[in-house]
Structure formats: C-alpha cells, structure tokens
C-alpha cells in the first residue's frame with residue numbers, strides 16, 4: 252500500500268486528489284505512473300516474482316489507481332473494473348440463489364437491467380423502493396435480505412437518500428450497503444464515512460472526467476470483503492486495461508477543481524431553468540425546497556452539476572426539439588465530463604426500464620437530463636435559452 256493510503260485522514264482534499272496513490276516509478280523515478288502495457292511478468296524461478304504474475308490478477312498501473320481510489324473515498328481498499336456495470340456485477344456475484352436485494356426505484360437504467368434481466372434468472376430477488384424515506388426499506392427486510400443497493404443523488408430524478416439512516420438499518424439487519432456514488436463523486440460525498448460498506452463508481456463519469464474512458468470502481472474498508480471481491484475481479488476477468496487506469500489516475504488529479512466548477516455552473520443553470528417561462532419543473536438537489544435538500548446539505552459538500560427538467564408543453568415533440576437544438580450541450584449518453592451533455596433518459600440511458608415502471612416512479616417521456624460541464628456558464632445559459640425558445 253502506498254504511503255498516502257496510510258495518511259488519508261490527515262490530508263486536505265486538494266492534496267489528496269493530486270498525490271493519492273502516487274509514488275515515483277521505482278525503476279526510473281518517473282513522477283507519473285507508467286502505463287504498464289504487459290500481459291505477464293517474468294519470474295526468476297517458479298513462484299519467485301515481484302508481486303505481479305499475470306495482468307488479469309495484478310498490474311502496477313491498476314494498483315496505483317486502486318490505491319488512489321481508496322484514498323479519495325476514505326477507504327482502505329479499492330478495486331478497479333472494466334466498467335461501472337462490471338463493478339456492480341461483482342457486488343451481486345457475492346450473493347447466492349435465494350438471497351434478496353432491496354434497491355432504489357430510481358437509478359441508472361443499466362443497473363436495473365443487470366438486476367432484472369441477468370441476475371433474477373439466477374434466483375436472486377430484487378425489491379425496488381423509494382429510498383427518499385429510509386423507513387420504506389425496513390418493511391421489506393427479511394432473513395434473506397443480504398444487500399441494500401442505493402444511488403444518491405439518483406439518475407435521473409436527483410432524489411436524495413439519507414446514507415447514514417440507511418446504513419443504520421443495514422447494520423441493524425446485518426446486510427451489506429452499497430452506494431452508487433457516481434453522481435456525487437468522492438469530492439462531494441464519501442459513503443463509507445456515512446456507514447456504507449461499499450462505495451461504487453462508474454469511473455467513466457467524474458473520476459475520468461474527460462469522456463475518454465469506460466471504467467468502474469468499488470471502495471471498501473473490510474479486508475474480508477476486499478478478498479471476496481478481488482477473487483471475483485480476477486476470476487470473472489472484468490479488469491480495466493493499463494491505459495484506461497492511467498487516464499482515470501490523471502482524471503483524479505483535477506477532480507476537485509472540476510467539481511468546484513461543475514457545482515458553480517450547475518447552480519447558475521438550475522436557477523436559470525427554474526425562472527424560464529417554458530420550463531415546468533427542475534430537479535436539482537441544491538434548491539432549498541427540494542425534498543432531499545436537508546439531507547444533501549448534511550451529507551454532500553456541494554450539489555453538483557447533474558439536473559433534469561420538464562417543459563410546460565410536455566409533448567414529446569417539444570422535448571425532442573430542445574434536445575436536437577442545443578449547440579454546446581451535445582446530445583449524448585454519459586455524464587461527468589468537462590463538456591456539457593444533454594440526454595433523453597426515456598429513450599437513451601433509461602430505455603431498458605419498462606415505460607409503466609418509469610412513469611410510476613416519475614421518469615416521464617419528456618424529461619430532459621443535463622450534465623453541466625465546466626465551460627463558461629453564460630455561454631451554456633445562452634445555448635439552453637435559444638434551444639428552449
């Protein structure tokens with residue numbers, strides 16, 4: 252483990268994000284961790300090696316990234332995966348047929364798809380509840396409940412879950428709690444500090460930050476849990492390549508600066524949208540009248556740059572017109588990059604959720620989601636203003 256991993260409670264965030272996991276390369280002194288583009292490592296005699304045997308099991312670039320991820324999430328251990336979905340997949344593979352999971356009813360569509368279309372047929376039962384009220388969870392807990400899965404703020408409705416309250420329920424019933432921390436990033440929120448067992452990330456988003464990599468991560472404190480997940484990581488093989496690990500390591504170094512600007516721009520755009528006469532509702536957890544505002548204020552260091560909105564004229568053609576008219580906001584899936592993106596959850600990121608289920612939980616056909624980037628806020632507002640009309 253790198254020296255910074257042992258110092259993680261003392262360092263301030265800006266220092267942590269720049270130095271986390273970084274040691275000068277032992278062979279050359281290179282300040283940036285090299286991209287160890289290798290599949291295997293030479294042994295001088297069978298079993299006599301330098302801690303690296305085969306790159307699915309260990310890679311020095313990945314190790315530096317995993318050390319960094321642990322530091323920035325205030326955890327002891329981290330594991331990097333080839334995508335966010337692969338990280339989620341590993342967590343569910345901890346379970347046995349007959350086990351039950353209580354999951355949030357508003358979350359990334361791909362997580363819902365993995366649960367319903369892949370794991371249900373292996374005998375794992377999933378219950379979906381509104382986790383804005385933590386007590387909803389308690390009613391569903393029974394002796395088979397092994398995992399509580401939540402996402403906060405949620406994708407795309409920006410609902411907020413009280414992590415500490417859910418962690419108390421989880422501990423009382425001896426279940427695992429995994430929090431998808433993708434929307435907040437470790438700069439805004441640290442689920443392990445609030446009692447979660449696992450913090451999960453789609454590192455594709457804010458951690459990478461430049462829309463050039465697909466990757467996932469799990470961070471935890473428990474050594475036994477780390478061993479089980481490491482076994483799944485190497486046995487199932489969804490590991491990221493060294494180039495991608497390098498890109499996420501580099502992204503982490505500027506996370507705090509980018510997040511500060513995402514938050515500033517997010518606030519300006521949320522308020523602009525709220526005042527716009529053609530806009531019906533803006534979903535952003537920094538509004539004082541947002542139902543999760545108090546919890547968000549308590550557990551987050553800022554409100555982030557993710558938001559969704561609906562138009563007063565809620566015909567789908569009208570939403571499509573806005574989605575196709577922005578010039579700076581690119582119409583694309585994903586989020587968390589330096590550039591602003593606009594997205595139509597119903598047909599894009601959340602298309603895998605049946606329409607009836609989506610609508611029941613408030614995800615309407617005309618909902619528009621924004622990932623506010625770090626461009627100049629005035630330009631972004633002008634772009635939205637001309638697209639909304």
Ligand SMILES: Cc1ncc(COP(=O)(O)O)c(C=O)c1O
Pocket residue numbers: 334335336337359361362402406431433434452453454455465466467585600
């Ligand atoms: C909140 C959230 N969790 C998980 C994922 C899945 O991550 P990936 O696309 O890296 O597999 C996404 C992707 O959009 C997401 O938004």
